[in-house]
Every structure is written in C-alpha cells, then in structure tokens.
Amino acid sequence: MDKIEQLIANAPIDNHLTLDDIPDIDLYMDQVIQLFEKKYEGQKRNADEKVLTKTMINNYAKGKLFFPVNNKKYSKEHLILISIIYQLKGALSINDIKLTLENLNKKVPEAEFNIEKLYNSYLHLAEANAVKFVDDVKENTNKVKEEIDKLDDKDSVYLKQLLLITSLINMSNLYRKAAEKIVDEIGKEQDA
Structure with missing residues (x-):
C-alpha cells in the first residue's frame, strides 16, 4: 500500500496551466x-x-464551448477556457460543459467579465483540492487496510x-454526480 500512496503522492495532481504560462499574444492552433x-x-x-x-x-x-476565434488565432481568454474545458472533460459530457460555460462565453468577448480573476480563483481552489486529495487518499488507504485485515486472504496486495480503486472511483462518482446536479441547476436557470 505504501507504493500506492507514493504513486498518488507523486502524481502531478496540482499541475495546471497558470496565467504566467499563457503568453500575452494570440496563438495559432x-x-x-x-x-x-x-x-x-x-x-x-x-x-x-x-x-x-x-x-x-x-x-x-x-460545439460552441468557447466563443469564436479571430483570424485563426486564440487569445489568452480562449486558452483559459480551453484549460477549463480540459479539466472538465474528464468528468462531464460535452453538453454539460457547454451549458456550464455558456454564460461565461457570453460575458468574456464583450469585456463584461475578467476571466483572469475567475481563473486565478479556480487555480487557488485546485491547489487546496490537491492537498485535500492527498490527505483523503491516505485516510482511504488506512480504511482499506482495516477492511483487508478482516478478510484474511492470501492475495491481500x-x-x-482492488478496494482502493473501487473506493476512489466511488468518491469520483459522488463528486461527478454532485457537479452534474449543479449543471442541471444552471440549465434550469437559463431556461427560466
């Protein structure tokens, strides 16, 4: 189990595209x-x-997940949205992502909204989530050890x-379902 903890602890879970990584000039695809x-x-x-x-x-x-590009060049705002899409696509459908970003895509091109401030907030939350994740995995690993001790089986490794995988997937599913409920609320508000 220590090997699993080490693998997860060394995983690049808090690696995100930062605003400093994004050039101030528009980029081609x-x-x-x-x-x-x-x-x-x-x-x-x-x-x-x-x-x-x-x-x-x-x-x-x-799919209109981000607002149209100009002259085949992607702005800093486009890159921020693509980064958010990259993170969301692991758990949400393309339709859910479109619905989630729809209001943002309306505000950003009209200069109604500073997406950089929002993205910085996202990055701060992601950093806190990475720390919490490592702690949760350690706690989950300890609970799995307790359950394995009850089984008395030769193939305990x-x-x-198996139990750690199923436990992590269970938590992932719970978080995904909670996110989907929030997406559904966004859809109801937009329909109203």
Missing part, C-alpha cells in the same frame, strides 16, 4: 496544442496519449489495490 502538450505531458497515462488535438479544438469550437 499548433502553438496552443504545443503549449498544452508541454504543460500536461506529465499527466498523460502513456506516451501515445494526446493532451489536445486539432480535432478536439475544432469540436470544442463547433491485490485485494488492497
């Missing part, structure tokens, strides 16, 4: 992809996995891994 690949390389599960592709960006644009 290839530059956007390169920026994201470089920043999130450590989060890829294997070398063949792509963080962001032209197809993904085009699908986000067609595998069973520890």
Whole structure:
C-alpha cells in the first residue's frame, strides 16, 4: 500500500496551466496544442496519449464551448477556457460543459467579465483540492487496510489495490454526480 500512496503522492495532481504560462499574444492552433502538450505531458497515462488535438479544438469550437476565434488565432481568454474545458472533460459530457460555460462565453468577448480573476480563483481552489486529495487518499488507504485485515486472504496486495480503486472511483462518482446536479441547476436557470 505504501507504493500506492507514493504513486498518488507523486502524481502531478496540482499541475495546471497558470496565467504566467499563457503568453500575452494570440496563438495559432499548433502553438496552443504545443503549449498544452508541454504543460500536461506529465499527466498523460502513456506516451501515445494526446493532451489536445486539432480535432478536439475544432469540436470544442463547433460545439460552441468557447466563443469564436479571430483570424485563426486564440487569445489568452480562449486558452483559459480551453484549460477549463480540459479539466472538465474528464468528468462531464460535452453538453454539460457547454451549458456550464455558456454564460461565461457570453460575458468574456464583450469585456463584461475578467476571466483572469475567475481563473486565478479556480487555480487557488485546485491547489487546496490537491492537498485535500492527498490527505483523503491516505485516510482511504488506512480504511482499506482495516477492511483487508478482516478478510484474511492470501492475495491481500491485490485485494488492497482492488478496494482502493473501487473506493476512489466511488468518491469520483459522488463528486461527478454532485457537479452534474449543479449543471442541471444552471440549465434550469437559463431556461427560466
């Protein structure tokens, strides 16, 4: 179990694209992809996995997950939105992401809203969540050890891994379902 704790503790769970990472000049799609690949390389599960592709960006644009680009160049605001989409897509459907970002996409192009301040708040929360995550995994690991001791089985290493995986997935599902309920509330408010 110590190996699992070490793997999770060393995972790049708090690696996010910061405002300092984003240039103040507009970027072409290839530059956007390169920026994201470089920043999130450590989060890829294997070398063949792509963080962001032209197809993904085009699908986000067609799905209206972010406001239209100018002259095939992506602004700092676009990169912030793509970063948020990158984080949300692991748990939410494209339709849920579109609904979640719809009001923001209306405000940002009209200079009604400072998305950089919102993104900084997001980054602060993400940092706090990363610390909480490590503590929660340690606590969860201890609870799994207690349950394994009750089983008295020869294959306890595998069973520890299995219980920890199912426990982490259970927590992930609970958080995802809570987020989906909030998305549904946004949808109801927009329909009203």
